[in-house]
Amino acid sequence: LNLVELLLRKEGPLQVESLMKYVDTALESSSRAAEMTKQLLTLSRKSELKLAPVDVTLSLKHVLKLCQNSFPKSVELDFHIGEKPLRVQADPLQIEQVMLNLCINASHAMTIMRPERGRHGGVLTVQTEKVDCDRNICARHPDARPGIPYIMIRVSDTGVGMDEETSRQIFDPFFTTKKQEEGTGLGLAIAYGIVEQHGGFIDVYSEPGKGSAFNVYIPALNDISPEQRPGAARANIITGSGKILVIDDENAILHIARGMLEQCGYEALTAPSGPEGIEIYMREHASIDGVLLDLAMPGMSGLELFKYMKEIYPGVKVLLTSGLMENEDIRTAMALGVRGFLQKPYSVEELSLKIKEVLG
Numbered sequence: 001l002n003l004v005e006l007l008l009r010k011e012g013p014l015q016v017e018s019l020m021k022y023v024d025t026a027l028e029s030s031s032r033a034a035e036m037t038k039q040l041l042t043l044s045r046k047s048e049l050k051l052a053p054v055d056v057t058l059s060l061k062h063v064l065k066l067c068q069n070s071f072p073k074s075v076e077l078d079f080h081i082g083e084k085p086l087r088v089q090a091d092p093l094q095i096e097q098v099m100l101n102l103c104i105n106a107s108h109a110m111t112i113m114r115p116e117r118g119r120h121g122g123v124l125t126v127q128t129e130k131v132d133c134d135r136n137i138c139a140r141h142p143d144a145r146p147g148i149p150y151i152m153i154r155v156s157d158t159g160v161g162m163d164e165e166t167s168r169q170i171f172d173p174f175f176t177t178k179k180q181e182e183g184t185g186l187g188l189a190i191a192y193g194i195v196e197q198h199g200g201f202i203d204v205y206s207e208p209g210k211g212s213a214f215n216v217y218i219p220a221l222n223d224i225s226p227e228q229r230p231g232a233a234r235a236n237i238i239t240g241s242g243k244i245l246v247i248d249d250e251n252a253i254l255h256i257a258r259g260m261l262e263q264c265g266y267e268a269l270t271a272p273s274g275p276e277g278i279e280i281y282m283r284e285h286a287s288i289d290g291v292l293l294d295l296a297m298p299g300m301s302g303l304e305l306f307k308y309m310k311e312i313y314p315g316v317k318v319l320l321t322s323g324l325m326e327n328e329d330i331r332t333a334m335a336l337g338v339r340g341f342l343q344k345p346y347s348v349e350e351l352s353l354k355i356k357e358v359l360g
């Protein structure tokens with residue numbers, strides 16, 4: 001586990017004090033420490049991630065301005081900014097930070113990283129494109145999902161490039177080949193963390209003496225995708241597919257659960273009572289991937305129902321829900337083979353996560 005992973009895995013916001021302490025002991029140079037602290041604090045703000053539809057084309061325009069204002073004139077900026085919006089579900093500031101970190105590295109690779117330093121320069125090219133992940137890329141990146149559209153942002157330079165040994169380490173926090181004042185080794189670690197949080201990945205190509213290309217892939221927002229429906233902008237839902245049977249004696253819950261499941265990409269069947277649930281399950285279990293089951297129903301309890309369904313099909317995947325979940329019920333259900341629990345009331349995010357876990 002590297003530092004960034006550690007930071008990103010924390011649930012809540014990190015204690016600023018413990019971060020400071022870490023940075024203090026890890027570093028001697030005070031100015032370097034200050035810069036790192038700033039960057040580490042960016043990482044620790046994970047819980048404040050504000051996801052909303054973001055147009056990458058617009059982000060790119062902002063980044064271009066920043067580059068024009070701060071890079072040496074020897075770095076020629078070749079930004080291909082199209083007219084079409086390229087939408088992703090993202091934190092807009094973080095996406096800009098990823099692009100900026102890559103552009104700064106590209107600029108360095110053509111100036112201060114050259115053996116003769118200074119002047120030489122080169123061309124910094126940025127391109128964006130909506131793509132599907134091809135097989136080569138999917139094979140290299142376990143996180144890549146074939147068949148879903150991604151927005152790709154390519155930042156390439158004609159700088160010094162990297163050998164294989166360097167390439168292997170570039171995403172490690174604090175790995176840098178630059179002088180103390182020029183690098184912290186955190187730029188790419190941070191970019192990696194951000195992109196990963198957005199469900200994306202980074203593909204790198206480089207050749208010593210020729211240059212480098214960093215391709216950032218972030219899942220695209222489709223115009224017909226459920227994430228874009230009004231009210232879903234904040235939702236951090238995990239999508240899936242398959243047919244889910246919802247059994248609950250409250251009609252309102254059935255209605256809400258169906259809406260949520262559809263929002264997550266599932267198809268939902270609903271049954272307003274235990275016996276009706278069993279009837280549907282008996283008839284259609286071959287096409288039902290999972291069951292969302294209310295624990296407390298009049299007549300036949302969720303657990304009894306579960307036993308019947310297990311007789312119909314022993315591999316039945318059940319996610320139990322309840323407003324009042326006693327530890328004892330949970331233990332009993334676990335022993336019987338229920339796959340998961342969800343406390344009512346639940347959010348679409350919670351449901352999407354649990355149902356994915358249960359379906360395995």
Ligand SMILES: Nc1ncnc2c1ncn2[C@@H]1O[C@H](COP(=O)(O)OP(=O)(O)O)[C@@H](O)[C@H]1O
Pocket residue numbers: 101105106109157159160161162166170171175176177178182183184185186187188189211212
């Ligand atoms: N475009 C690039 N061309 C050549 N080397 C690069 C490029 N981008 C990153 N690197 C290498 O990766 C290292 C880590 O980059 P980064 O995490 O941004 O830290 P820093 O820029 O502070 O050194 C750099 O020190 C450099 O050796």
Ligand SMILES: [Mg+2]
Pocket residue numbers: 101104105183185186187188
């Ligand atoms: Mg950097």
